[in-house]
Amino acid sequence: MVVLATLTACNPYQYYEGTGIHDTTAAEVAGGWENVEGTRVLLRKDGTALFEKLDGQDFDFDDGWRLSGEGTWQLTDEDGGQILRLALTARTRVESRSPSPATDTSTPEPPSTYAWSFYVDRDQHDELQLFFFYGDPDIGNTYVMTREAAS
Numbered sequence: 001m002v003v004l005a006t007l008t009a010c011n012p013y014q015y016y017e018g019t020g021i022h023d024t025t026a027a028e029v030a031g032g033w034e035n036v037e038g039t040r041v042l043l044r045k046d047g048t049a050l051f052e053k054l055d056g057q058d059f060d061f062d063d064g065w066r067l068s069g070e071g072t073w074q075l076t077d078e079d080g081g082q083i084l085r086l087a088l089t090a091r092t093r094v095e096s097r098s099p100s101p102a103t104d105t106s107t108p109e110p111p112s113t114y115a116w117s118f119y120v121d122r123d124q125h126d127e128l129q130l131f132f133f134y135g136d137p138d139i140g141n142t143y144v145m146t147r148e149a150a151s
Helices: 002-009 059-063
Strands: 031-034 040-043 048-055 065-078 081-096 114-122 128-134 141-147
Antiparallel strands (some): 128 141
């Protein structure tokens, strides 16, 4: 019983310290990013950004809203690795990830401004990836953004 309590109380993602990546430049991060759910983010070289259907991170993801609009971005370097900070400053549209019943009044109002913190990482081919954790931190789900595919 004590072993089970110890195992279930441990949350490795609660104490996540980063990827250890420290060599990424802002010029390397600038450009288009996407994920499999249709999210698109354009990081302009001047520090401004366009967001399309970006979900909330951590427990905000469970609310089901997806935000579009304009904002800013900044690449920071911390002890555990680099973080891409995104800030939505002008919301232009809100969508739902899944339709919610019309009688559901428990869903909170989507925010008009919002901030995300993406970890900067590299995949097995040394390509940049951006990710954050979403939902229950005990599960460790990651929301991954990759370079926008060339059309």
